[in-house]
Every structure is written in structure tokens, then in C-alpha cells.
Amino acid sequence: xxxxxxxxxxxxxxxxxxxxxxxxVNDKNKLKxxxxxxxxxxxxxxxxxxxxxxxxxxxxxxxLNEEVKLITRSQADLAKQLTTKKTALGKHQANESK
Numbered sequence: 001x002x003x004x005x006x007x008x009x010x011x012x013x014x015x016x017x018x019x020x021x022x023x024x025v026n027d028k029n030k031l032k033x034x035x036x037x038x039x040x041x042x043x044x045x046x047x048x049x050x051x052x053x054x055x056x057x058x059x060x061x062x063x064l065n066e067e068v069k070l071i072t073r074s075q076a077d078l079a080k081q082l083t084t085k086k087t088a089l090g091k092h093q094a095n096e097s098k
Contacts, residue, residue, distance in 0.1 A: 006096045013089040020082045024075065031071045038064045 041057045041064070048054045 006092055010089060010092050010096065013085055013092065017082065017085045017089065020078055020085065024078050024082070027071050027075050027078065031068060031075075034064050034067050034071065038068075 038061055041061050045054060045057050048057060
């Protein structure tokens, strides 16, 4: 392969890796916020007086738990993608230096 072609692939992989790492950080922040909101709702439930209020908080907790599951799956997928891209980048960099 030509050097220019290899450099283009390396640059593309580096951009993709940076994008995936950014998504991972973003998802971690979303996860922390969702978990904090769940804890807050659990504390608020202890103070709730009405059945409707408790029911509403339980519904919100369930939705947040589903969001946590989705984010966790997304994190696993992104980690796999990141590993794949970093491996490919390493191979291309090794080829470039030959």
C-alpha cells in the first residue's frame, strides 16, 4: 500500500477512536446522572405521603433503570468498537513504519 493511503486510513481510525472515546465519556456522564436521579427518587419515596406520588416515583425509577441498562449495553458495544479500532490502528501504524 502507498504511504498516502496508509496515512489516510490511520487518520480516519484516529478520528473514529476519538469519536468513540467521546461517546464513552458522554455515556458515563449520562449513567452517573441517571443513577443519581434514581437515588434521589428513592430518598423522596420515603417522604411521600400519597399513593399517586409513590406510583409516579416508582414509574420514573423503572424508566431510569431501563435507561441505565441501555447505557450499560451501549458502553459495552463502544468498548468493543474501540478495541477493534485500536487494533486496526496498531496494525496500520506497524505497516507504515516498515
